[in-house]
Amino acid sequence: MTIQPGLPKPEAIIFDMDGTLFKTETLLIPVHHQVFEQLRLEKLYEGATPPEELMLSCLGMLLEDIWKKVIPDSSEAVHRRADELLLEFELAGLKTHPTELYPGVADTLTKLKQRGVRLFVASNGLEHYVKGVAEAHGIAHLFEGLYSAGQYQTASKTELVKLLLDRHGVSRAWMVGDRSSDVEAGKQNHQTVIGCAYAGFGHDQELEGSDILISSFEELLELFEHSHL
Template sequence: MKPPSKTIVFDLDGTLVDSLPDIIASFQYGLARLGMPVPSEAEVRTLIGHPLEAMYAHFAPEQVPTLCALYREHYPRNFTTRSRPYPGVVDFLGNLRERGYSLAIATTKRTDMARRFVEALGLTSAVDHVQGTDGFPHKPAPDVIHRALAALGTEGLWMVGDTTHDILAGKAAGLRTYAVTWGTHEEALLATVAPDELQPNLSRLLEHLPSCR
């Protein structure tokens, strides 16, 4: 069977899954365990999309390894406490598959964690490949997108994300870009990087995607 000729690439957290509360809670947990000042949800939210090490370096550069270890202990035990796919996402992904597109996730999470998370939320069968960021440049560099597409052996068409990092990475990879405003970055910030589409949900993407079967 011939594989799909085009791939839609999605960010994970804040794009397909409303996961920010669990991420923020686990981030705050490490600082609290060490008796350090705990940043507000808003302060943490502005940094989501950066590698975990860079996020912690913003608050406690001398404790980054310990804080990352605490996060990676806490998050897998609590990452489905509040996290859920955004409304309509599962059906939307199914619609894209029916139209003949392959679907990849390209995330700043490490690949092992990303795949565990996707599986825990029942999304494994909804996508063709989950690519995390493992020891290579993170978004806004396009490396994670290139690796996802290489794993599938297909050509990328759109990058869908909720942060400026996602959009800049998509542009650098030569993809069209679709920003959703229901995640991490607000509409005004997303507009500064000029995505091809800036929308409150995913529905308009379908207007750009005729069946490729």
């Protein structure tokens, strides 16, 4: 990371969850297989489980769009049942699987909060999943708000971030995420975008348009210290 002294100091930082704070594959890979095993048991799906890589490549999308890509030939009813199973197995998995945040997440968030930064999450995931991850890893108390498409029924990350900014009276924020939807949400809401290049779920152009890219979460603190009002 090359420090750019021109970045404005944020009053708030908004984080994506999957691929930004949470090392999602530590939960999603085992759960992915459980979902399709159950769908086969319920006679709702036949054939092999779709590749793990396909599911991981969909991180950051709304659930309805994920299933259209992962099981495009299945019905809407099957997609909705997959929603239910995914949430059920993810919530159980947070208690039983050794899931992980990215290195330095809890410590960096704590230090940013100590410096007076208001912290938020904006995720395209389901409400109980987003809150469950934060609670399972002991970081929920650090956030002023945990916003999810599942809770607010927003059609895009851009809409979700606008709702968050308006509700909390935030005018100067950093949007931190690993997908093009995060870049779009930040830019369309006229905020600074910090692209997380360490997850590796997207293609090379995924973070195009970010103001700066970071290769580890801890770099955020240094970036904040070098920003200015």
